[in-house]
Amino acid sequence: MIVEGKLEFEVAWDGKQITGATVHSSRPILACRVLEGKPAAQAVASVPLLYSICGRAQTVAAAAALEAAAGRPMSAAVDRLRELAVAAECAQEHLWRFLIDLPVLLGEPARSARFIAMRRRFDDLRQRAASGTAWWVEAGDT
Known part of the structure; x- marks a missing residue:
């Protein structure tokens, strides 16, 4: 089943670089209910099972959200592994x-x-x- 909706992106540009970005979604957020109450590591590990398209990219986004919520930056090594995982998914x-x-x-x-x-x-x-080691492992440490 494909759930209708759209994504709108706004990017702020100062003439030299991007200074901000926002995403607005009109898509129903149903998948998050499956993740409610689960430990962080289990929730992040479940994300690719919920999304048949772009499962790795969705997992990277979930891990980044957990890290941001915890106020903890990711390491450069994990950031690189995540970039490679998303690039490989795109290539596939x-x-x-x-x-x-x-x-x-x-x-x-x-x-x-x-x-x-x-x-x-x-x-x-x-x-x-x-x-x-899973490339999203740091989010599970929270």
């Missing part, structure tokens, strides 16, 4: 479109085996980058 989504959807639109067979092989590589890289 693009690969899906290029290897699965686009060939079909052009009357060609989907390149499923190639996509699966590439996805395994991304999963391997993600696991090695995390070195046994």
